[in-house]
Amino acid sequence: MGYPDNVLANDEQVVLHRHPHWKRLIVPVLVLLVASALAAFGAAVVAETDWDPTAKQVVQLVIAAGWLILVGWLTVWPFLTWWTTHFVITDRRVMFRHGLLTRSGIDIPLARVNSVEFRHGLADRILRTGTLIIESASQDPLEFYDIPRVEQVHSLLYHEVFDTLGTEESPS
Template structure:
């Protein structure tokens, strides 16, 4: 999914657009599998009992309702939150937008960035993800978690910042 062009200024170009790393979806997928298996097992057990058809139908509907609530809350909601979280680098700024019903965002002009760091532990290194830390002139450092290929994003952002500043120290 590309980032909406209507939030960009005239002649502004997207350099990088990322959603958080897919590792954020491991828990919701496991919940989906376990909840579906449990609901299927309980529904099969209820159907094997010698109850009246109406009782079986009511219990099956209750199982379905519980399954739908669990899946909606613990699987679909995290997925849509992941899908609507955007980390975008343009040739002018860094943008971060997140939220499904209530959207929040922050824009950091490249010219205001003082330093760019990244951090990732052993698991993050294996999954090629990490935390990007951006320190701007006017704020405390901002941490952006679960950025895929954080080292490449760090290098790209570093180059963009120096290109924007037109510094003689530019690595390019």
């Protein structure tokens, strides 16, 4: 489990490590496909014209530069953002890390978790994703969006919280 190992305490164990749901990548993939098709079509149209070879080359370079900017901004950047976002549950805490150039994150000790909720609409239910809401002792509720299999994560986190607390309410 590559990422979280470098931030764990000596005897801390990862229980769950997830990236956001793949639904976040649907629009970037569609942008890649449409932009590539349009750029290829534009380059083919320019190649068939009877313009001066230098003019053709300049227009094709403009098409290629536009494609690179569009794909970089609307496809590569969202993918890298998705790839560098981590939701991790250990036997001691919940960690959320995100960001590519500027990283940020939050750690919530399991002993400080008051309640765990989840929310998902029809589309999220079909895609098996949703929003996990964690309320801790000292903060407003934190919402983590697009958590894959949110109901399982909710149940797992509930069990971990009560196992950590060692209360009689523990579902074990």
